[in-house]
Amino acid sequence: MSRPFLTGFLIFPGFPMACLTSMIEPLRAANEISGQEAFLWRLVAVTREKVRSSASIDFEPDQTIAEATDLDLLMVLSAPTARFQTSADAAKLRAMQRHGTVLGAVSGGVFPLVHAGIGADKPLAVHWCYKAAFEADFPGHVSSDRVIELSEDIVTAAGAAAAFDLSLHLIEQRLGPDISTEVACWFQHPVMRREGVGQAVPALSGNKAGEQLAxxxxxxxxxxxxxxxxxxxxxxxxxxxxxxxxxxxxxxxxxxxxxxxxxxxxxxxxxxxxxxxxxxxxxxxxxxxxxxxxxxxxxxxxxxxxxxxxxxxxxxxxxxxxxxxxxxxxx
Structure with missing residues (x-):
């Protein structure tokens, strides 16, 4: 088969750890089930310093954003308050996209992604708890209420469970539906949510999440x-x-x-x-x-x-x- 699909995870201080593991673990399982190294991943950061997650666990990056090359996909993981400290780092992302790297974000990662000048013409999956903040920061952008949004050059997922679905989508594209289904079953993930599925949100009345109003x-x-x-x-x-x-x-x-x-x-x-x-x-x-x-x-x-x-x-x-x-x- 062709070379492994290489994903970089660009992590900022305070990034949600669950979003990282929710993407990596299905890819690891797909390699094990298929008996091949179909997927590889790297941790990327702005500097070589350790990055502390939202769970106060430190992660050591494999490379800096300036050093990142040959990535098929780069996913931004961050709190919504994260920003690139230099214009050069934001420019590097735009250059990577021009040269064929698909860019993406999970949860709050859409904020630094859009601040870097990426995704202006595409609907982006924005977690419901950030929707008002996103629309206040970026009034000209389309915030989507869907779990995931996919296009040729940008992909977004609204949260950790949605990130798992995104990895299942990558697995299905590369290894087929049988492998993606088995991976989902390994983790007791009952169904792979595809494009068009709306986010479950808590009802203001305190009813069950996603419960339909009259x-x-x-x-x-x-x-x-x-x-x-x-x-x-x-x-x-x-x-x-x-x-x-x-x-x-x-x-x-x-x-x-x-x-x-x-x-x-x-x-x-x-x-x-x-x-x-x-x-x-x-x-x-x-x-x-x-x-x-x-x-x-x-x-x-x-x-x-x-x-x-x-x-x-x-x-x-x-x-x-x-x-x-x-x-x-x-x-």
Whole structure:
């Protein structure tokens, strides 16, 4: 057969360790099951220094990004706050893509990837917990709610389980469906999720992840989501749906346990918290982005939702930034 398929994993401080192992272990198993060295992998970093993962376990890179050559695929693994410290490293990624290396990212890795000027014209799988932050940072980019997104020159996976599916896809392409199915069974991974599968997200009501809302409530929630920065009254939403406000309120209560106002505010607060934790946006701008003209009201509602003010939440998360990630301004 042809030479092994070589994947590089570009790791930043604070990268999610589960995303790395979820991609490597299926590839290792595929080699063992097939009896051949179909896949190889390398750890890549900006420098030769050890990189500490989110689980506080250190990884020693095999090479730096400047030294990386002959990669078929390079996957970026990082927290959403990670950035390339020099323009040269970002330029190296773009040059690799021009010369045939497929680039990709898992979970928060889409942030440094896009900051490097990659993926502007492609839908990128963005984990639901980063969606508001991603759209705030990159308003011109398409964030996908799907588990994985694949194209000829860029691939993205929304999280660790999605990274496993991505490796199964690579195995199926190279070794066929029988091997990929056996690998999935080795790990008791019940089904290989392909393109077009949506992410499972926790319902705001606390129902099971991915549980479907009643159709009428889902339509209203979609309108709410489209008007985070310019909130609609639920009376206006009811009018858009051709029903009475009372009917809408009853439907929300039955489906979510919350009234429309509570549900909408929780959507706005969750979006705000993503931006507090994962962007450099100033707090006043974040309040405006979720529809608050008053900083005091924004802080009051945020405290009611999370038990801390926006400033306290950002200061708290800055205390836990992995060394090498810059603090986020509070003002």
């Amino acid at each position: 159709p009428l409530v889902a339509r209203a929630a979609k309108l709410f989501a489209e008007h985070i920065s310019d909130p609609m009254s639920f009376a206006d939403v009811a009018a858009r749906l051709g029903i009475t406000p009372r009917h809408l309120e009853r439907s929300f209560k039955q489906s979510t346990g919350l009234n429309p106002t509570q549900y909408y505010r929780k959507m706005r607060m969750d979006a705000a918290r993503q931006m507090i934790l994962y962007t450099n946006d100033r707090l006043g701008d974040i309040g405006a982005a979720v529809g608050y003209s008053s900083a005091q009201t924004f802080a009051k509602h945020y405290r009611a939702a999370f038990g801390v003010t926006p400033r306290e939440d950002r200061n708290r998360i800055n205390l836990f930034r992995v060394k090498g990630n810059l603090s986020i301004p509070s003002a």
